[in-house]
Amino acid sequence: MEEKTLSKKKVSNALARRLPVYYRNVCAMVTEGVQNLTSAELAARIGNTSAQVRQDFYTCGGVNGYNAVVLKDWLGAKIGLENRKQMVVVGTGNLGRAIISFKGFNKLNFFIDAAFDSDLMLKGMQINGVPILNVSILEKYLLENKVDILVITTPAGAAQEIFEMAVKCGVKGVWNFAPVDLRPKEGVEVENMHLGDSLMTLSFRIREKEENQALKEKQQK
């Protein structure tokens, strides 16, 4: 029974993925000068139904009216953007560098303080102003500094050990790009980003469309 009550409080994965889309689009509408918006306008923009938008906002506790700025701030608070998040990136290959150099994160209140790599040659270098430290001091760093989110962009083999270290040192969230599935553990939330999965989903949609097209043509004959 207890588990049921607890899991009830956790919103669905689908909604947890729609919230950033709402936020991003409401931000864009504010930038465009929109003052008030309807659920239908927001829904049309993101290719969803207004009933879904209203249901989602209700599930998240409800918001008074649809003033664009109020809605933006409400969504931002739901997503937890009001608190500055300190991040570190472990692995400074192309993907690590891409994440460190990505311009959009600071605007969302995410800040990368340090990068770690096992390559001793990189020690003392910087990427976009972010210092590269040796991974041998990662545990010490995590214990001495406030790190909300640890980003893993290492090869698969190194990911689990780094994850365990993050759990042990009290990091709140792990954003994992290594091609392994890490599971939430002892208070650490995990977001696994599998590039291959995304590409396979696209492949599936292409195949599905081709099959439906073939079926349609067959029916028309």
Added chain:
Amino acid sequence: MEEKTLSKKKVSNALARRLPVYYRNVCAMVTEGVQNLTSAELAARIGNTSAQVRQDFYTCGGVNGYNAVVLKDWLGAKIGLENRKQMVVVGTGNLGRAIISFKGFNKLNFFIDAAFDSDLMLKGMQINGVPILNVSILEKYLLENKVDILVITTPAGAAQEIFEMAVKCGVKGVWNFAPVDLRPKEGVEVENMHLGDSLMTLSFRIREKEENQALKEKQQK
């Protein structure tokens, strides 16, 4: 009515995202030497219920038995992996380079033939054996070569124009990493990968957990 019949054929986004996870895990089990597996074993491995696994496989047309290799091939065929997919990457910044250098795609039957960039200095160079061509010849290239999937890793401003070109030239799928939402159009499937959205979903989960924790502590007092 017609629309309803058509949309019925399209599986849910949630299932389209679970299929690659099934595939990846069944592949791993085959590598580990597993010969037969149950829906419960697969479910436990990916943190889902066996009822969900059976339901998903039924939705996809059903599979006879759970021989690991048969299941792997069946899932691969559903995802469309049996056909070699030719890809090009537009934009050769850190993210473009990361994708071009990613080792896992070839194994899944995806191959990157060329990269495009607007920087004339890069012309004639290669990344991981993939030639960098100037974006001015992209349209010509798309018309003269078989390109199944076009990957966009350009800044936001350039994405829409490249997308329109992909649509015009008959590319089947667009994998978009630029921070704009591209919508499926005239037979072109789109997979938008928003790094910021993924980070925001993680942020939301962290905040949700903290709130539930605070609520629990309050109830215990």
